[in-house]
Amino acid sequence: MSANSQALLQVDGLSVEMDVPAGLLHAVSDVSFEVGSGRTFCLVGESGCGKTMTSLALMQLLPRKARLSARRILFEGRDLARMSPREVAQLRGDRMGMIFQDPMTALNPVYTVGDQLAEVYVRHRRASRGQARDRAVELLERVGIMSAGQRLAQYPHQLSGGLRQRVMIAMTLMCEPSLVIADEPTTALDVTVQVQILQLLKKLQAEMGMAIILITHNLGVVARMADDVAVMYGGRIVESGSPTQVFGRASHPYTRGLMACMPTRGEAGPGQRLGSIPGTVPSLVGEHQGCAFRNRCAHAGDACGHGVIAMRDAGGGHHYRCVLAAGAGSGRHAVQEALQ
Numbered sequence: 195m196s197a198n199s200q201a202l203l204q205v206d207g208l209s210v211e212m213d214v215p216a217g218l219l220h221a222v223s224d225v226s227f228e229v230g231s232g233r234t235f236c237l238v239g240e241s242g243c244g245k246t247m248t249s250l251a252l253m254q255l256l257p258r259k260a261r262l263s264a265r266r267i268l269f270e271g272r273d274l275a276r277m278s279p280r281e282v283a284q285l286r287g288d289r290m291g292m293i294f295q296d297p298m299t300a301l302n303p304v305y306t307v308g309d310q311l312a313e314v315y316v317r318h319r320r321a322s323r324g325q326a327r328d329r330a331v332e333l334l335e336r337v338g339i340m341s342a343g344q345r346l347a348q349y350p351h352q353l354s355g356g357l358r359q360r361v362m363i364a365m366t367l368m369c370e371p372s373l374v375i376a377d378e379p380t381t382a383l384d385v386t387v388q389v390q391i392l393q394l395l396k397k398l399q400a401e402m403g404m405a406i407i408l409i410t411h412n413l414g415v416v417a418r419m420a421d422d423v424a425v426m427y428g429g430r431i432v433e434s435g436s437p438t439q440v441f442g443r444a445s446h447p448y449t450r451g452l453m454a455c456m457p458t459r460g461e462a463g464p465g466q467r468l469g470s471i472p473g474t475v476p477s478l479v480g481e482h483q484g485c486a487f488r489n490r491c492a493h494a495g496d497a498c499g500h501g502v503i504a505m506r507d508a509g510g511g512h513h514y515r516c517v518l519a520a521g522a523g524s525g526r527h528a529v530q531e532a533l534q
């Protein structure tokens with residue numbers, strides 16, 4: 195995050211554990227990052243690396259059996275990690291909101307769009323039904339929905355996937371939150387609709403000034419949207435910084451591996467998914483030593499197998515979690531090399 199932007203959210207030492215039949219799952223391990231006011235922070239990595247659990251932890255929407263711990267999670271100057279579930283529930287939908295991959299998980303199928311939008315506003319703003327309805331129409335128009343007044347009477351299943359996602363965004367923004375978390379918001383949509391939704395988020399951010407935590411496995415989306423990036427692997431952040439730092443001077447072999455799966459840098463569109471790095475993401479169940487990526491890494495040596503690999507400072511806010519020397523190679527030839 196640049197020095198002159200004020201931190202809206204400071205996550206310090208966030209971990210999420212959960213008992214599963216196979217043992218103790220370390221879904222998120224000691225994750226720390228900051229999100230500046232009005233900025234877009236992208237959390238990127240393959241499926242199963244802990245992105246969703248991180249976002250659910252911030253909203254305190256984790257599965258019941260999951261346990262959260264953190265040194266602190268400062269949001270607008272208050273520590274979410276020390277708040278009661280009731281206090282956090284008051285912030286949700288008001289100061290912070292969440293957009294899910296599948297809006298049907300958040301929209302209630304038995305209520306109309308209008309009722310659901312209005313309910314948020316009535317609850318948090320103690321607005322009258324009439325005020326809430328006017329606000330709902332305003333928000334539907336802002337997210338580009340035509341004939342907004344008529345849409346209010348429709349049910350979620352009557353809308354296309356793209357429209358439902360717009361409704362979800364409208365609902366999230368009813369109370370003008372300062373933070374929106376969007377977890378793979380376009381993954382389920384057609385490519386052209388994906389682009390529209392991303393453009394819409396950018397437009398609304400420019401108008402309303404909210405910060406966005408955008409979770410994606412798609413580097414094309416990161417390139418289009420991010421002010422700041424963190425790459426996650428095995429429940430930890432393995433590299434972070436500006437997009438220029440993280441992708442221009444990628445230092446973690448995992449980041450390089452992700453990039454090697456892209457066709458050509460700069461040509462990535464939102465439809466472009468990650469290719470595959472040989473091997474699979476590790477199970478996060480049980481105790482693990484060393485770098486979680488070492489089984490897939492061409493450079494791994496003895497030093498990679500012990501303890502917790504520390505974050506190293508590459509300067510200017512760029513960090514990476516690898517014992518290999520920085521500059522062991524960067525650029526595309528090194529990307530290929532990292533995967534051989």
Ligand SMILES: Nc1ncnc2c1ncn2[C@@H]1O[C@H](COP(=O)(O)OP(=O)(O)O)[C@@H](O)[C@H]1O
Nearest residue numbers: 214221240241242243244245246247248257478
């Ligand atoms: N409800 C659940 N029950 C058991 N394990 C889960 C559950 N949700 C996620 N996990 C596990 O937690 C880890 C992190 O998952 P998740 O945060 O969903 O990753 P991502 O969003 O990056 O794909 C993975 O090992 C995943 O298998």
Ligand SMILES: [Mg+2]
Nearest residue numbers: 245246247377
């Ligand atoms: Mg996920």
